[in-house]
Amino acid sequence: MEITEQIALTVLMGLFLVGIAAWLARVENWRTYSPVGGGATGGEAAYGSEEKPSGLIRWLTTVDHKDIGMLYGAFAIFAFVAGGLMVIVMRAELMDPGMTLISNTFYNSLLTSHGITMLFLFATPIIGAFANYFIPLLIGADDMAFPRINAIAFWLLPPGALLIWAGFLPIPEVIPAQTGWTMYTPLSAGVGSGNQANAGVDLMLLGLHLTGVSATMGAINFVATIFTERGENVSWANLDIFSWTMLTQSGLIIFAFPLLGSAIVMLLLDRNLGTAFFVNGGSPILWQHLFWFFGHPEVYIIVLPPMGLVSLILPRFSGRRLFGFKFVVYSTLAIGVLSFGVWAHHMFATGIDPRLRASFMAISLAIAIPSAVKTFNWITTMWNGRLRLTAPMLFSIGFVQNFIIGGVTGVFLASIPIDLLLHDTYYVVGHFHYIVMGAITFAGMAGLYYWFPLFTGRMYQRRLAKIHFWLWLVGSNVTFLAMVLLGYGGMPRRYATYLPQFATLHQIASLGAFVMLAGGLVWTYNFVVSWLEGPHVEDADPWNLKENGLRTNEWAWFEQKRETAITDGGEESETVTDGGEKVTDEE
Amino acid sequence: MDDNPGLSEQYRTASPWPLFVALGIPVSEIGLLFDLFPIAVGGLVLFCGSIAGMIDEVGYVEAPWRPLGALAVLCLAVGAVLFVAVSQPTRGAAVIVAGALLLTGGVAGRLFVRDDAVPV
Ligand code: HEM
Numbered sequence: 001m002e003i004t005e006q007i008a009l010t011v012l013m014g015l016f017l018v019g020i021a022a023w024l025a026r027v028e029n030w031r032t033y034s035p036v037g038g039g040a041t042g043g044e045a046a047y048g049s050e051e052k053p054s055g056l057i058r059w060l061t062t063v064d065h066k067d068i069g070m071l072y073g074a075f076a077i078f079a080f081v082a083g084g085l086m087v088i089v090m091r092a093e094l095m096d097p098g099m100t101l102i103s104n105t106f107y108n109s110l111l112t113s114h115g116i117t118m119l120f121l122f123a124t125p126i127i128g129a130f131a132n133y134f135i136p137l138l139i140g141a142d143d144m145a146f147p148r149i150n151a152i153a154f155w156l157l158p159p160g161a162l163l164i165w166a167g168f169l170p171i172p173e174v175i176p177a178q179t180g181w182t183m184y185t186p187l188s189a190g191v192g193s194g195n196q197a198n199a200g201v202d203l204m205l206l207g208l209h210l211t212g213v214s215a216t217m218g219a220i221n222f223v224a225t226i227f228t229e230r231g232e233n234v235s236w237a238n239l240d241i242f243s244w245t246m247l248t249q250s251g252l253i254i255f256a257f258p259l260l261g262s263a264i265v266m267l268l269l270d271r272n273l274g275t276a277f278f279v280n281g282g283s284p285i286l287w288q289h290l291f292w293f294f295g296h297p298e299v300y301i302i303v304l305p306p307m308g309l310v311s312l313i314l315p316r317f318s319g320r321r322l323f324g325f326k327f328v329v330y331s332t333l334a335i336g337v338l339s340f341g342v343w344a345h346h347m348f349a350t351g352i353d354p355r356l357r358a359s360f361m362a363i364s365l366a367i368a369i370p371s372a373v374k375t376f377n378w379i380t381t382m383w384n385g386r387l388r389l390t391a392p393m394l395f396s397i398g399f400v401q402n403f404i405i406g407g408v409t410g411v412f413l414a415s416i417p418i419d420l421l422l423h424d425t426y427y428v429v430g431h432f433h434y435i436v437m438g439a440i441t442f443a444g445m446a447g448l449y450y451w452f453p454l455f456t457g458r459m460y461q462r463r464l465a466k467i468h469f470w471l472w473l474v475g476s477n478v479t480f481l482a483m484v485l486l487g488y489g490g491m492p493r494r495y496a497t498y499l500p501q502f503a504t505l506h507q508i509a510s511l512g513a514f515v516m517l518a519g520g521l522v523w524t525y526n527f528v529v530s531w532l533e534g535p536h537v538e539d540a541d542p543w544n545l546k547e548n549g550l551r552t553n554e555w556a557w558f559e560q561k562r563e564t565a566i567t568d569g570g571e572e573s574e575t576v577t578d579g580g581e582k583v584t585d586e587e
Numbered sequence: 588m589d590d591n592p593g594l595s596e597q598y599r600t601a602s603p604w605p606l607f608v609a610l611g612i613p614v615s616e617i618g619l620l621f622d623l624f625p626i627a628v629g630g631l632v633l634f635c636g637s638i639a640g641m642i643d644e645v646g647y648v649e650a651p652w653r654p655l656g657a658l659a660v661l662c663l664a665v666g667a668v669l670f671v672a673v674s675q676p677t678r679g680a681a682v683i684v685a686g687a688l689l690l691t692g693g694v695a696g697r698l699f700v701r702d703d704a705v706p707v
C-alpha cells in the first residue's frame with residue numbers, strides 16, 4: 001500500500017478512536033450525575049427505567065433484556081424484509097427460462113445472500129428477540145445472567161450484517177459472494193478461474209463469523225440464566241416449554257457454532273495465507289464434514305424454539321394444557337442429541353464410505369420419531385379442545401401443517417436411494433422451505449401477533465391479520481409444493497435459467513411467492529398502523545387466558561406493569577377495574 | 588459505580604461499553620485479515636480498552652488500569668508469537684504496537700489519573 005494511504009488510514013483511525021473516547025467521557029459523565037429519565041413512551045417509563053437515558057442513546061447503551069429483545073426483533077425484521085425482497089427479484093427472474101431480468105452472476109449473489117440473511121440474520125435473531133424479552137419474564141428473573149454480554153451479542157449483529165452484505169455496497173473492486181450459503185470448497189476457497197477470490201467473500205465470511213460469535217455469547221447467557229436466575233416458584237418440573245426449547249437450542253449452539261467459527265477461520269487462512277486445509281492439497285470434503293457437523297444442528301437450532309413457541313401458544317387457544325408436556329420436553333432433548341449424528345445425510349452423493357452412509361441414514365430416520373411425537377402432541381392438544389381461531393392460533397396451526405409436509409419430505413431424503421435421485425434438486429429446496437418459511441417463520445408470526453398487545457400496549461387489526469395468514473398459507477404451499485414437483489421432474493437447484501419444460505411449475509412457484517409478498521405487505525401495514533394508532537388493549541389479559549387457568553408469567557408481569565403505569569398517572573383508568581376483576585378467577 | 592444488583596429497581600439498565608466491545612471485534616478482524624496496520628491497531632485498542640472499561644464499570648476492579656495492562660501483555664505475547672513463530676511480521680507488529688499503546692495507557696492511567704471516584 002502507498003505510504004500516503006497508510007497515513008490517511010492512520011489519521012482516520014486515530015480520529016475515530018478520539019471521537020469514541022470523547023463520546024464515552026460525555027456518556028460516563030452523564031451517568032455518574034443525573035441520568036435523564038424516561039425516554040420511553042408513557043407506560044414503559046414506569047418500570048424500573050429511572051436510570052435509562054433518553055432517545056437514541058438509550059437504545060445504544062441499553063443492557064435491559066426487554067430493550068435488547070426489541071433491538072433483536074427490529075434487526076431480524078429488517079433482515080427478513082431484505083432477504084424477502086432479494087428472493088422476490090429471484091422469483092421474478094425465474095418467470096421464464098432464459099436470462100432476462102438480472103445476470104446469472106447477480107442471481108447467484110442474491111441466492112447466496114438470501115440464504116445467509118434468512119438463516120443467520122433473521123431466523124436466529126428473531127428467536128433471540130422472543131427469548132430475550134420473554135425468558136426472564138417467564139422464569140421470574142430480574143434480567144439475563146450477563147446483561148452486558150447480552151448487549152455485546154446484539155451489537156455484533158449489525159456489523160456482521162454490513163460485512164455479509166458488503167459485496168452489494170458500492171465499494172470499488174468488492175463483489176458479492178456467489179458460493180451458496182453452504183460455501184463449499186474449492187469454489188469458496190477462491191482457487192481456479194472463477195472470481196471468488198474476491199475480498200467480498202472474505203468480508204462475507206468475517207460477517208458470518210461475527211454472527212456466530214454473537215449466537216454463542218447469547219447461548220451461554222441463556223444457559224446461565226435458565227440455570228441460575230429462575231424465580232423461587234419456578235422449578236425444573238414447572239419450567240415452561242419455551243424455556244426448555246431455548247435451553248436445548250443454546251446447548252446445540254454452544255457445540256455447533258464454535259465449530260463453524262473454526263471452519264471459517266480455516267477457510268480464511270486457506271484463502272489469504274496459503275494454508276492447506278481444504279485446497280492446495282487439502283481435502284475439499286473436509287469442509288463439507290465440518291460445515292454440516294455445524295449445519296444440521298443449525299437447522300434444529302432454528303426450529304426448536306419456534307416449536308417451543310407453538311407449544312406455548314397453541315394450548316392457550318385450545319382451552320387446555322399442552323398434551324403430554326413431558327414427552328414434548330423429552331422429544332426436544334432427544335432431537336438435540338440426535339441432531340449431531342446425522343450430518344452426513346447432506347453428503348450421501350459425495351462418494352463417502354457406504355457403511356458410514358447407512359449409519360447416518362439410520363439416525364436420520366430415527367430423528368423423525370421425536371419430531372412426530374411433537375406433532376401428535378400438538379394435534380391431540382387441539383383434539384376436542386375449544387379452539388379460538390385468533391391470528392396467533394391460525395399461524396400455529398399453519399406451522400403444524402407445514403411442518404408435517406416439511407418433515408415427511410425430509411424423511412424421504414434421509415433414505416439413501418431416494419436422496420441419490422433428489423439430491424441437489426428443487427425437492428430439497430421445497431423440503432427445507434416448508435420448514436424454514438412454512439414452519440419457523442409462521443411460528444415467529446404467531447409469537448409476534450400473540451405478544452403484540454404486550455409489547456405495544458395496543459391491538460392489531462384482526463381482519464388484516466387473518467388476510468395475512470391466508471395469503472401466506474396459500475402462498476407458501478403453492479410455492480413449495482411446486483418446488484417439490486420440480487424436484488421430482490429433475491430440476492436442479494441454484495440455477496438462474498432452466499429448460500422450457502420446467503416453465504409452468506416455475507411460474508406457479510413465482511406466483512405463490514408474489515402472494516406471500518402481498519401477505520407481507522398487509523402484515524407490514526397492519527403492524528405499523530396498529531402500533532402507531534391501534535386501540536389500546538382494554539385489560540392485561542387480552543386473550544382471556546385466566547378463564548382457563550392458562551395465564552403465564554409474562555402476562556402477570558404485563559398486568560403489574562400496567563397497574564404501576566396507571567398509579568403513575570397513565571391513561572385509561574377503566575382498564576384497571578377490567579383487569580382487576582378477573583383476579584377472582586381460578587389461578 | 589455503586590449499583591446494587593439483585594434489586595430489580597436498582598439494576599443499571601445502561602452501559603456504553605458493549606457497543607464498543609462489539610465494534611472492536613470486526614474492526615480488528617478486518618485489520619488483521621487484510622493486513623491493514625492502522626485498522627488492526629485501532630481495532631485492538633478499541634476492543635481491549637472497552638473490555639477494561641467494562642470490567643471496571645461492573646466493579647470487579649477499582650480502576651481499569653490493571654485489566655488494561657493485562658490485556659496489553661496478552662497482546663504483546665500474541666504479537667510476538669505471530670511475529671516470530673508464525674512468520675507474519677506485519678500482522679505481528681500490529682498486535683505488538685496495539686499492546687504497547689495499551690500498556691502505555693495503563694501505566695499512564697495508573698500514574699497520572701487521580702482516583703477521586705466514590706469507592707464502592
Ligand atoms: C424430520 C426430520 C428431517 C429429516 C429426516 C431431514 C432430512 C434432510 C436431508 C436428508 C437433507 C439433504 C438433502 C440433500 O441435499 O440431498 C435435508 C436437507 C435440508 N434440510 Fe432437512 N430434514 C429434516 C428436518 C429438517 C428441519 C427441521 C429443517 C430446518 C429447520 C431442515 C432443513 C434442511 C435444510 C436447510 C436442508 C438443505 C441444506 C442444503 O442447502 O443443501 N430439515 N434434510
Ligand SMILES: [Cu+2]
Nearest residue numbers: 296343345346
Ligand atoms: Cu440435515
